Amino acid sequence: MQEIKKYVEDNKQRFLDELFELLRFPSVSADPKYKGDVLKTAAFVAEKLKEAGADKVEICETAGYPIIYGEKIIDAALPTVLIYGHYDVQPADPLELWHTPPFEPTVRDGKIYARGACDDKGQFYMHVKAFELMMKTNTLACNVKFMIEGEEEVGSSNLGVFVKANTERLKADVVLISDTSMISMENPSIETGLRGLAYMEVEVTGPNRDLHSGVYGGAVANPITILCKMIASLHDENNHITIPAFYDKVVDLTADEKAALNSAPFDLNDYKKDLDINAEWGEKGYSTLERTGTRPTLEVNGIWGGYIGEGAKTVLPSKASAKISMRLVPHQSSDEISAIFQQHFESIAPDFVKVKVTAHHGGEPVVTPTDSIAYRAAEKAILTSFGKKPIPTRGGGSIPIVALFEDVLGIKSVLLGFGLDSDALHSPNEKYDIFNYYKGIETLPLFHKYFAELSK
């Protein structure tokens, strides 16, 4: 532990400078106009892996953005850890809400503000630096494989193909991922569940052209009004989702699971204060932690139609659209829920409009074991570096890749994340605490050490 702390101490500034370099690339995978930047980011990641001491580093081409692979096999007899991360980031808009430019990392009271600071550049890069540390201090106790992709924020659509084509190369005993959050540095935690995702786009068409709302208003269905009525009908008065069969496969937690989940430190007043809301919202009969961790949800991620510029335009638009995504819990399937949604949404469309429903990427829900060697190694690593046993939690987010690994490679994952819910992932002013960054670099070598020991 002392050796680790010393190495981090001696290289503090460089570790930060390198992360800043990485954060300056606007690697937005959702927007084609950043293609060149995303590719530059991939090259940068490969370069850094090589410098850290990885062998067989390769920029693996795919139908989309490349996947960076690298490995260090020290002894075939030792267990192997496959490290997954992603170098792409969410779009930065709405830009005007950022206090400092999203792609010019800025430090304010100990926090790094930048798009991707936490999700996932700041977190996967801890693994690159922890690997460098273990190489330089000759403390690497496991074989290590890196797989850093560039399409996580758009559904990892090409990763599945890559994994299926590289089962041999990716052989490992555990997948280690840092792309999740802890409750707090005082209450370290490990996520043991992730929700799946079904992401749909709907388009409602009324008249074949935009109309003058004075000449036609009141006599022709307004697609915005109709879309609003359709969206409004998707939740009932208890905020229960009204889509038939939506909950059929959802299993309620046992009393014990509920108790364990709700034992996590959580203060609803702080939560409301942080978000500046007067009242929380959600499915009747469930606590906030149950709603975000264990229940499926339906959220409208975007809506647009008609005139949205300055001033007033008296138009009755031809079309209105929305992006609607659903978070899924164990036993729900992304394809099945997408199909159920489409069928339902088309079924509630009235005569006077046409509806088009298309599916974006999806992902399957997963629950990771808490009784595995890998989980116990993670638990012990955190206990050592934080001085506290981590609380197992259920996160609301989705990392589709976790389910993919189980299916294709038959490997379970450990979600050893060092972020915080307040890091504003996917929001303006995303941040990552410098403290957490270094803390992660210190903790990860311990995981490898204990994983090797416990595997004996």
Add this chain to the structure above:
Amino acid sequence: MQEIKKYVEDNKQRFLDELFELLRFPSVSADPKYKGDVLKTAAFVAEKLKEAGADKVEICETAGYPIIYGEKIIDAALPTVLIYGHYDVQPADPLELWHTPPFEPTVRDGKIYARGACDDKGQFYMHVKAFELMMKTNTLACNVKFMIEGEEEVGSSNLGVFVKANTERLKADVVLISDTSMISMENPSIETGLRGLAYMEVEVTGPNRDLHSGVYGGAVANPITILCKMIASLHDENNHITIPAFYDKVVDLTADEKAALNSAPFDLNDYKKDLDINAEWGEKGYSTLERTGTRPTLEVNGIWGGYIGEGAKTVLPSKASAKISMRLVPHQSSDEISAIFQQHFESIAPDFVKVKVTAHHGGEPVVTPTDSIAYRAAEKAILTSFGKKPIPTRGGGSIPIVALFEDVLGIKSVLLGFGLDSDALHSPNEKYDIFNYYKGIETLPLFHKYFAELSK
């Protein structure tokens, strides 16, 4: 009549060229970035009025865009016609739906395609050319005053001030306006009623920042969902507006008025075919002509919130907004309806969001007399040039200025429009038939002639 036809025939091409010049100015009053173009348009209009023979032409400055004034007083004993029009146009977006550029007028099978072709450049410019014709042929039978403004599409907010300050200069016996439509060239008509307008913008705020829909979804109110539920609640199952007191001052038509209104040639199947809709929509118990001409309506003109770019972003947004306008019928007041809308919309906002309601421009509803000398002159002018007596109709649109004239100047208006409902006002590919343009130039001198004769 022969003399008129000959003059139009001899100047056909020039009349068209001048209109095209006028249409090439992108005089979008709603968007500040066109300020320079709007001002150039004003100068062009003033220049053309001078060339046509108007005296005292002046570009009258206002707090907003200037008003062009010009006059020709031939004999104080003769009646005076005040011609009103506007040189500003609606925004052209969505641009991608235009078949040819909105500000490069293009002729396709006898129709001029351009923003403002009909509303209102093509229509007010007929008056300028008709005036030139009467001057050049020494047939001007009345005194004429022109008042062409540049803020009609944004609520004529400064025209009221101008009119109040210029009651002497604007003294007249009738206001003549061509900014409305006819049923068809085979069924000429004159609009005798206009609806008022109340135009609101609403903003619903949930959490104080955009959130990750996985981490917070299901536990925090989504402002888009809430806005949709609020908008959905504004119409009941009979498409009746649910705002308390909204209909209090609305007077139903008498059986005779209903009969007269519905006697206008109208084919619901053609209407649906033209708009490519399977079913019409509207307030239960009223015909389409009643819904657009005589009933107040509420339409969502625009809605936006969350991520509306390419691809998928899993965000639970902080805000969602909409532009909502209401068309008003006689006895309803724009300010009063704006106030009850705001009160109602705020009252239906649930705890877990904050709502902001602001009012854009409004306008009062009017009904123009069908028994006045001016109306009879218009009727006779159309009978002469079309060979058919015009049908009095009730239009759904709003020209706030008409009510203003009655209040401040005590002058009634005649709405002698030559457009068609199919002209796609406020829509992509707005057009105006060349035939209607020339027909208007031929008909307007007859109005002046008969107005002078009937006034004797």
